[in-house]
Amino acid sequence: MLIGILQTGEAPDVLSAEMGDYPDMFRRLLDGKGFTFRTYRVLDMEFPASVHDCDGWLITGSRHxxxxxxxxxxxxEAFIREARDARVPLVGICFGHQIVAQALGGRVERSDKGWAVGPTAYEFGDDRIVLNAWHRDQVIEPPIGAEVIASNSFCENAALLYGDYAFTVQAHPEFRDDFVGGLMRTRGPGVVPDDRLRAAEERLGQPNDADRLAERIAQFFNQAR
Structure with missing residues (x-):
């Protein structure tokens, strides 16, 4: 199955040289699950010619x-709506989670709760999953028809399911602890409050459920439609 990665942001140069850019992280996350990948740098206006150019789509995070x-x-946003209409499966992560919601009629804002950083627990129904977070924007109002499938007290709409055509998550399963630590050093100071950075740093190294979410993503892409 060919997955088109729609790249909407870039990792800091000082980190990407060693850890790769966002498409590399998703390739690692989904390695061994039967996918091949093609990247489109939509942040540079490089878009697919058609929503059918790939079998599924994945929208990355971004600092925007x-x-x-x-x-x-x-x-x-227009591409997202076309993919919906054509029922080509779509996964969105962080910025991707938010842009899908906005494109389909939801509302995204900078949260007055501030930043979520580092290992964070989410309730997926009766399941508890810990994933790395890095965001202060949130989906405040999901689109009509979107099902909230994960949340916590900080982020009410942490994952959304849109029937069989879109699955989106606010957290970053592709971010390993070393990358989040690097973001704390390169993008955190003066932006994220010091106490929140310190608390997140103390949580680094705890068990992380990125592999479990990778399985959910793979199952979503592969389900019969």
Missing amino acids: GVYEEHAFIPPL
């Missing part, structure tokens, strides 16, 4: 806000 004025955002 979905409500900001960037040239790639309107065509990306």
Whole structure:
């Protein structure tokens, strides 16, 4: 199954040289699950010619806000709606989670709760999953028809399921602890409050359920439609 990675942001150069960029992280996350990958740098206006060019789509994270004025955002929203109409499966992570919601009629804002950083627990129904987080924007109002399938007290709409055509998650299963630690050093100071950075650093190294979420993503892409 060919998955098209729609890249909407970049890892800091000082980190990507050693740990790879966002598409590399998703390839590692989903390695061995029967997928091949093709990357489109939509942040540079490199878009697929058709929603049928790949068997499924994955939208990455980004340091940008979905409500900001960037040239790639309107065509990306249009692409999301086309994928929905064609029932081509779509997965969104962090920025991807938010842009899918916005494109389909939801509302995304910068949360007054501030930043979620580092290992964070989410309730997926009766299941508890710990994933790395790095965000302060949130889906405040899901689109009509979206099912909330994960949440916590900080992020009410932490994962959304849109029938059989879209599955989106606010957290970052592709971010390993070493990368999150690097973000704390490179993008955190002066942006994320010091006490929140310290608390997140203390949680690094605890058991992480990224592999379990990778299985959920694989199952979503592979389910019969």
